[in-house]
Amino acid sequence: MTPQARRDDLIAAALDLFGSRAPELVTVDDIVARAEVSRPLFYRYFPSLRELQVEALRTVTDGLVDGLAHLEQGPPEDRLRTAVRGLIDVADHYRAGYVALLRSGSVIATSETDAAIDEVRNRSVELILDALGLAEPSPLVLLTLRCWTAVVEGALLSWLQDRNVPREILDGWLVDQLTAMLTTTAAHDPARARR
Incomplete structure (x- = not known):
């Protein structure tokens, strides 16, 4: 196995464990057992458990960014729904890490x-x-979109813990939240409402 492949294997083992418990509860012994390697080999690739945790969590965020980068073409609502569905999938896959x-x-x-x-x-x-075709958003539109990302994060955290809303409803509900927020923003930002 190449050095990069071995590093990737250790990261994958950590992420697999993060699926069932919080990263701070996963030990080096847990990771080496899952990856079926020795402790000295672990330390050959990662000088500390913390470095592996950061690399593994970076893999989660890279997965989120990659998911956002590969969207299908189509109407804005369909593109956003696909993006939100992708975020839900990655968050669910790496639940504890997310x-x-x-x-x-x-x-x-x-x-x-x-x-x-x-x-x-x-x-x-x-x-x-990009989906809305807004090259020059107003400060109020930017504020709305940043607030909506906080809504998505909060909703996903709650959903991952409780799962009391069916998954197939969650993405549509979040897109509808954005639509409602942008409608409200348009009422307070008349110059942008026309666009």
């Missing part, structure tokens, strides 16, 4: 993971602006 990324005060939060989360948020806003 929760750890967004949970305030997580013991594994770093400036690097915060920057990765901001990258996902910024990409989400860019996607919506």
